[in-house]
Amino acid sequence: MEILDKLDIAILKILQQDNFTPQRDIGQQVGLSAAAVQRRMKRMKEEGIIQRNISVVNREKIGRPITLFVEVIMESEKAEYIDTTKAIFRATPEVQQCYYVTGDADFVLIIVVPSMHDYELLTRRIFFGNDNIKHFRTMVAMDLVKVGLDVSLDTILA
């Protein structure tokens, strides 16, 4: 099976909000037994529909209050250089998210650091230390209006 039915989606909606919800409670909400919920969760995990199960840590409370947006423009878009740069971003813990994009920029990064000073040091390491980077443009987040990895599950028919 590869397709999701309404029950799967109802389960995912709950797990996307709180994956510590007991299977019994989920079952009650969606109209299934706990065993059925458990089997569906297992299947969706195996099929990769549920990618990960994680705790989200509050960045402010642990001393990383600065969130930054960075657009990176490369000198050359040769696959080799791009791949090297991807690997660097992937390996840098302060880079929370990295997207390779079309449009005005080549990469878009979300960076989380303790202070602007730390960001400055980071730029020296990962931007100025990389000859293939032509230019980068930084924006500082003032308000984390909405942060999550939720996917809207409303209009799914599949």
Place this chain on the structure above:
Amino acid sequence: MEILDKLDIAILKILQQDNFTPQRDIGQQVGLSAAAVQRRMKRMKEEGIIQRNISVVNREKIGRPITLFVEVIMESEKAEYIDTTKAIFRATPEVQQCYYVTGDADFVLIIVVPSMHDYELLTRRIFFGNDNIKHFRTMVAMDLVKVGLDVSLDTILA
């Protein structure tokens, strides 16, 4: 208590990767009993250090393969207009993330949709339908190089 010690951080590191790890296993890895792990998890949850516990759903597998970056520039930065716009973005399920930023743009959005056509329809609703939006600039993600909400916990002393 408000401060995190080394054990808390070790626990968070594990939970950030996989919050289904049994407390017993966590305890073994960090050198605590399961009960102690459980108490620390409870405390961190209550203090908001652990913000949420969630499942991450694979966007491709459920028919939402398009990820977009949008920079939004407002006509006016009056608090009233900004707040209204924040509320709209917050309430739009396709808007997965929204940051209010300084710099060239006012908002940065990450949007997840089934197709470019759906994006076009969305832009009509949330951008063209909003007089306070002067301009927006879209970039299309070709590769989700790194996606997560992880916060680097390496250099914490606190």
Place this chain on the structure above:
DNA sequence: GTAACAAATGAAACAAAATTGCACAAATAC
């Protein structure tokens, strides 16, 4: 229509994990 089959389910038994109570040890306050 009905027989045969496959897939998914619920209930119950079972296993594993989380939670709580309690006594004790370390650190802090007085």
Place this chain on the structure above:
DNA sequence: GTATTTGTGCAATTTTGTTTCATTTGTTAC
């Protein structure tokens, strides 16, 4: 020094997750 607070491990208890199995549901073949 003693009292107090805080955190701990262990063990008992409770809750949750997992497996088993008989039944139901839905489908296909005849």
